[in-house]
Amino acid sequence: MKTLVLGIIGLVLVSSTFILKESNNQPARSQISKIQQNKKDAVVYICKGPKSYAYHSRSRCSGLNNCSTEIYEVNESEALSMRRTACQKCH
Ligand SMILES: [Zn+2]
Numbered sequence: 001m002k003t004l005v006l007g008i009i010g011l012v013l014v015s016s017t018f019i020l021k022e023s024n025n026q027p028a029r030s031q032i033s034k035i036q037q038n039k040k041d042a043v044v045y046i047c048k049g050p051k052s053y054a055y056h057s058r059s060r061c062s063g064l065n066n067c068s069t070e071i072y073e074v075n076e077s078e079a080l081s082m083r084r085t086a087c088q089k090c091h
Contacts, residue, residue, distance in 0.1 A: 055079035
């Protein structure tokens with residue numbers, strides 16, 4: 001069991017070193033993907049009421065005032081996959 005755990009730790013270390021090496025070789029490319037990643041993972045706020053169609057950058061947006069359910073915090077990519085569009089008031 002101990003050997004297995006050590007083996008997994010070793011594998012993780014090796015793969016993270018490899019990823020680090022990869023990004024050092026291609027600084028420009030990794031920077032772009034990092035920006036896209038950040039944008040994709042932005043936290044947005046949605047209401048799950050039947051009339052809700054937008055996602056919000058602020059939980060206190062006036063567009064959420066009439067929300068009949070709780071306000072949920074999700075990633076922007078999740079909101080997009082729920083066919084939500086960016087709120088005109090806070091984006
Ligand atoms: Zn809004």
